Amino acid sequence: MVDIEKLREIAREIISRDDVRQLIGYRQGTYGFRARPAFVTDPGEVDKLIFSPACVNNLATYITLEERLPVPRGQEPDLRKVAVMVKGCDSRALVQQMEEKAYERERILVLGIPCTGVVDMDKVEKRFPGVLARGEIVLEGDKFLLTYDGKEEEVAKGELLADKCTRCRYPTPLVYDQLLDEEVARFADDDYADVEALEKRSAEEKWAYWEEKFSRCIRCYSCRNVCPMCYCEDCVLDRLNPQWMRRSVDVSENTAYHIARAYHLAGRCIQCGECQRVCPVDIPLMELNRKFYKDVEELYDYEPGTNAEAPPLLSTFKVDDREDFIM
C-alpha cells in the first residue's frame, strides 16, 4: 500500500518546484470512500491527496483534456510541467499518448503508483447496497476490509476487484519519474475468455446480443469524454460535413457510433476500463475494445501502451501481414 504521508511529502516537494504548474491526483470524494480527482496548484493543498482502492479514475485523461488556447502575441506559452499520479494501467495511457506524439515526455512529471487493484463500485453497491455513501474500504493483503455503521466485514479481494484488475498485466507503471512504493509483480494475466465466448456464437446470436446493448445507448458520449485516448480536437462525431452518424438515438445510429468509437481505439485502447465504468446504461464497451486488443495482439504482435518508441499500429505495416481474407 502507498504510504499517504510519503505521497503528500513527495507531492509537496514537486508542487513547490518552479517548473511544475499543477499536480493531478486523488482526493476524498463527497460521500463515503469514493475518491475524485484533485488538481493541486498550491503546496497548501497537498494534504487533501490520498490513494486508496477507491481511486478508480484514470487521470491521464486530464493531460490531453486541458484546452490549450492560442497565446496572445508577445506572451510566452506556459511550458511548465504537469505532474500526474498514475496506476499501472493509467501509465500505459501516458505511453500511448506519447507514442502518438500528443505531447513531449518533458511536459509531464509522473508519480507512479504500483497498484494491487482497485474496487469496482458497482460490485460494492450490488453486494452492500448503500454502503458506498457511508463506509470505508481498505485493502489488506488479499482481502478488502469494509467498515460501515460500526460494522466490519471482510471480503475476498477477487469479489470486489474491478474486472480490468483481474486481467492486469502491468500493475507497476511502465513510465514514471518517481515510484511511490515497491514494485508489484504481475499477479494476473489476460486469457480473453469473455471475447472468445462471444466469438463462438452464431451471427444472429451476436447481433441479438449487441442490438439489445446498443439500443440502450443514450448517446451521452461519456465513454468518449472519459477516454484518455479520445483527444482529437476535431472528433468525427462532431463533424457535420460529412456527418458520419446522425445524433438521433436509434439502433442504426447508435451502432454506427459504437463501431466508430471502437474502431478509433483499434491498436490504441490500453484497457483502463474507464468507458465501461462511466457508462450510465451499462453497455459492455470493454468487450468491443478487447476484441480489437485481442486481434491486434494475435495478428500483429502489438500491445498498445507498452512502448513509446514503437510506431502506432495503423500507421505502419509489414510486407508479410496476414492476407488470407483477401480474394
Added chain:
Amino acid sequence: MAEKTDFEPNIVAFLCNWCSYAGADLAGTSRIHYPPNVRVIRVMCSGRVNPLFVMNALQQGADGVLISGCHPGDCHYMQGNYYARRRFNLMRNFLEYLGVEPERVRMSWVSASEGAKWKEVIEEVVNGVKAVGPMDMFKRRQLNW
C-alpha cells in the same frame, strides 16, 4: 426462405484508380459478363478508403461492401494497399464480432490486366451476399414524422 432466391443484393465497391478500376474497365471493354449488382466508387487508392466508409455503406442500404486495390508491391503510391490491408483485417473481424456476416465485407487485389479475375471476384461476392440475404441489421431507419 423464399424471398432470398430472387433477392438482388446491392454491393458497393471501392476500387482504386490505378489497378482495380482499370481491371473492371477491362472486364467491360472485353465484354465479360458479370453480375450487375455492383455499384462502383472510384478512389485514388485503397489506402484512401476509411474503414468508416464500410460502416456508412452498410448503414445506408448496401448489402455488401468490396474494397479492391493493387496487388501488394504494385501500389501506385508504393504502400497504400499495405495500410488498407491492416485496417480491413481489423474492421472485418470486428464487424463479424458484432454479427455482420464476413461474406458482406470483402477485400480483393485486382490488377489492371485482370478483367477475368474481376468477374470471378464479383461473382463470388454476389453469391456470398445472396446466400446470407439482405442486410437489415443496422440499416438507417427513415423517420416518418
